[in-house]
Amino acid sequence: xxxxxxxxAELQGVSCLVDQVLRDAAWSGPPVDSLxxxxxxxxxxxxxxxxxxRGRHVRxxxxxxxxxxxxxxxxxxxWTVAHEIGxxxxxxxxxxxxxxxxxxxxxxxxxxxxxxxxxxxxxxxERDARALGADLLALKARYATASHELIAWRLLDxxxxxxxxxxDQGRLTRRRSNFGGRLPGWTAFERECLAESQAKSQxxxxxxxxxxxxxxxxxxxxxxxxxxxxxxHDVAE
Numbered sequence: 001x002x003x004x005x006x007x008x009a010e011l012q013g014v015s016c017l018v019d020q021v022l023r024d025a026a027w028s029g030p031p032v033d034s035l036x037x038x039x040x041x042x043x044x045x046x047x048x049x050x051x052x053x054r055g056r057h058v059r060x061x062x063x064x065x066x067x068x069x070x071x072x073x074x075x076x077x078x079w080t081v082a083h084e085i086g087x088x089x090x091x092x093x094x095x096x097x098x099x100x101x102x103x104x105x106x107x108x109x110x111x112x113x114x115x116x117x118x119x120x121x122x123x124x125x126e127r128d129a130r131a132l133g134a135d136l137l138a139l140k141a142r143y144a145t146a147s148h149e150l151i152a153w154r155l156l157d158x159x160x161x162x163x164x165x166x167x168d169q170g171r172l173t174r175r176r177s178n179f180g181g182r183l184p185g186w187t188a189f190e191r192e193c194l195a196e197s198q199a200k201s202q203x204x205x206x207x208x209x210x211x212x213x214x215x216x217x218x219x220x221x222x223x224x225x226x227x228x229x230x231x232x233h234d235v236a237e
Contacts, residue, residue, distance in 0.1 A: 010093075014113055015122040017093055021085075022121060030124050031145045034082040037118070038066055043088070045081065064088050075147040079115060086114030119146040120154045129158060136216045136227060137203060148218045152227045165228040167194060189213055190228055197226055210234040 022032070025040035038045055043064040051067055066084045071077040090107050093114065120143055132138040139151050146154075152164050156178040163184055166174040177183050189206075190213050197204040197215035204215045211232050218225040 018117045034078045078145040082115035082118045086111035161232045163230040167226040
C-alpha cells in the first residue's frame, strides 16, 4: 500500500521484518493465513463478541494473545489479526530503523503497513503481480486472504505510475495515485471503461494513447463495487 509519509529506508525495513517473521513461521508462499501465522509465532487467538475494538493484543504469561470480534467477512478477520500481529511487531521495526519513539498515529500507520505486507509480502507479491499482468482477480485467487481493495491499493507499490479508484454503488468513494503532485481527475476514458464493465458485469481492459485502464467488478447481492486502475505508460517529464 503506497504511502508517501514513510521513507524508503523504513519501507525496506518493513519488508525485511516481514520476511524474517515468515521465515520464523516457516511460511513458504501465498496465501498467508494470519490466524495460522499468529499461532505458528506462538500467539493465541480468542474470539470475543463483547469487546469494543475490532481487535486488540495483550501480553499474558510472556506470550501475545490476540482478541478479535467475530466478522462476517473472512478477509476482514484476516486483516484484523494481521493488524494485531503488526502492532506486536512495531517495536522491532522501530529498533531496526533507529526511529525515535513513535506516537499513537505513527504506530498505527506502521501496524497497517506491516499488516498489508504480511498478507501481501513484497518478495512474492511483486513477482506475481508482474507475472499475472497486475490482474486483480487473478491475484485475489492467489492471495485469497486479502480483500480485493487491499490488493488494489498494494498494486500502487509497483513501479509504473498509476491511479486506483473504488466505485461503490455507482459513486466514486476513494481515489489514490502513487506519484506526487495533483491527483489526476476522473477521465472520460475511465468512465467509458467503467460503464462497459457495469453493463456486462465483467472485467474490462482497454488501452488508449499513453495509458491503459482495467476495471474489475466485485459484485455481491445488494452491493456493487468496481475497482478501476489507470496506468500511464509514458508520462512527460
